[in-house]
Amino acid sequence: VKVADAVVIDGRAVAARVRERVAAEVRELRASGLQPGLATVLVGDDPASHVYVRMKRKACEEVGIVPIHHDLPPGTEPTELAALLERLNTDPAVSGILLQLPLPGQLDAGEMTALIAPEKDVDGLTPLSAGLLSHGQESLVPCTPAGVMELLAEAGAELEGARAVVIGRSQLVGKPLAQLLLAANATVTQCHSRTRDLAAVCREADVVVAAVGRPRTVTGDMVREGAVVIDVGMNRSDDGLVGDVDFDSVRARASAITPVPGGVGPMTIAMLVANAVRAARLQSGGVRPG
Numbered sequence: 001v002k003v004a005d006a007v008v009i010d011g012r013a014v015a016a017r018v019r020e021r022v023a024a025e026v027r028e029l030r031a032s033g034l035q036p037g038l039a040t041v042l043v044g045d046d047p048a049s050h051v052y053v054r055m056k057r058k059a060c061e062e063v064g065i066v067p068i069h070h071d072l073p074p075g076t077e078p079t080e081l082a083a084l085l086e087r088l089n090t091d092p093a094v095s096g097i098l099l100q101l102p103l104p105g106q107l108d109a110g111e112m113t114a115l116i117a118p119e120k121d122v123d124g125l126t127p128l129s130a131g132l133l134s135h136g137q138e139s140l141v142p143c144t145p146a147g148v149m150e151l152l153a154e155a156g157a158e159l160e161g162a163r164a165v166v167i168g169r170s171q172l173v174g175k176p177l178a179q180l181l182l183a184a185n186a187t188v189t190q191c192h193s194r195t196r197d198l199a200a201v202c203r204e205a206d207v208v209v210a211a212v213g214r215p216r217t218v219t220g221d222m223v224r225e226g227a228v229v230i231d232v233g234m235n236r237s238d239d240g241l242v243g244d245v246d247f248d249s250v251r252a253r254a255s256a257i258t259p260v261p262g263g264v265g266p267m268t269i270a271m272l273v274a275n276a277v278r279a280a281r282l283q284s285g286g287v288r289p290g
């Protein structure tokens with residue numbers, strides 16, 4: 001019988017530790033003559049994207065990675081963006097390339113992302129990175145799912161043989177996360193908008209990760225006593241930022257839960273700088289993913 005509310009996993013604290021670890025690695029790399037640099041490419045004037053890119057550049061500076069920024073006008077043609085990505089692919093000062101999404105309508109996000117060299121793909125979103133992940137080969141893993149795995153480790157969640165339910169199947173979060181949980185030997189069920197009786201599926205799970213984009217999709221009655229619940233959702237509402245999990249009702253049943261804000265959110269940028277260092281190492285070792 002459960003006697004206490006869930007432990008609230010402190011994503012800000014875990015993210016701060018990841019950043020410290022990355023800063024130490026950067027110092028080491030610099031001492032050996034390698035300076036990691038992260039190129040951010042922003043096309044157009046989406047205000048939220050500007051904020052995100054600014055946060056990413058700042059996070060780079062804080063850990064000693066050189067931020068290299070390219071701002072392109074909203075009317076940028078596919079050939080122009082392709083040429084820039086090609087240049088960054090071969091520029092030795094650039095260890096990672098981040099193409100901020102969404103892109104303006106004339107640019108196809110999938111096509112443009114696929115042009116990024118796999119060893120510089122710090123968002124882990126190219127088809128090759130996704131394929132390597134599913135083949136269990138060394139690859140750069142998308143930042144948000146990688147952050148979720150760090151939080152599960154922090155919570156002490158036993159994944160080996162555990163039943164894990166991932167709600168959501170996006171390329172950005174749900175799919176790579178299911179691969180990571182599978183690689184950690186969980187028994188993974190992937191749910192989505194067509195899943196029948198989501199509540200019953202969730203109730204079977206030792207670990208529930210919600211990446212839905214719909215406020216309070218997971219409620220207390222859908223969670224078994226003692227489950228670990230991770231909330232990826234970031235939904236803007238009249239009450240501010242809310243997750244995909246109904247925090248109060250789930251907290252009363254779970255053994256550990258992430259809050260929104262202060263859970264998965266801070267992890268994404270921390271894992272980005274971690275990936276930038278990983279990319280620099282991949283290149284310096286002459287190892288190409290795949």
Ligand code: NAP
Binds near residue numbers: 171172173214217
């Ligand atoms: P997405 O591309 O919109 O995918 C949402 C997924 O949820 C889809 O697979 C969809 O199923 C599924 N879904 C929708 N309604 C559902 C329902 N009623 N029951 C079960 N599944 C349902 O979103 P995303 O990019 O994965 O992001 C998910 C959430 O995470 C969003 O709130 C986003 O803001 C947040 N996010 C946070 C971070 C962070 O740093 N914390 C990073 C990325 C995303 P179908 O495939 O059938 O349509």
